[in-house]
Amino acid sequence: MxxxxxxxGGYFKFKFPSNNLELNxxxxxxxxxxxxxxxxxxxxxxxxxxxxxxxxxxxLLAESAxxxxxxxxxxx
Numbered sequence: 001m002x003x004x005x006x007x008x009g010g011y012f013k014f015k016f017p018s019n020n021l022e023l024n025x026x027x028x029x030x031x032x033x034x035x036x037x038x039x040x041x042x043x044x045x046x047x048x049x050x051x052x053x054x055x056x057x058x059x060l061l062a063e064s065a066x067x068x069x070x071x072x073x074x075x076x
Contacts (some may be wrong), residue, residue, distance in 0.1 A: 001026065003064040011071035028062040030056060043070055046072045
């Protein structure tokens with residue numbers, strides 16, 4: 001089982017009831033699919049960080065990880 005923890009910051013804090021979302025997958029999954037399943041629009045995301053790397057939408061996660069999303073709209 002691949003456990004993906006999505007860390008939401010900035011603008012996303014106001015769109016979701018929690019700062020973290022957790023999704024589980026039985027096989028490797030792309031960031032694009034994770035965002036789609038979490039109902040997060042890619043156009044709202046400035047950049048995505050997995051571990052210490054900034055990744056693109058087509059990045060494939062084959063093991064459990066924390067994904068940090070940074071919104072385009074900053075905190076006001």
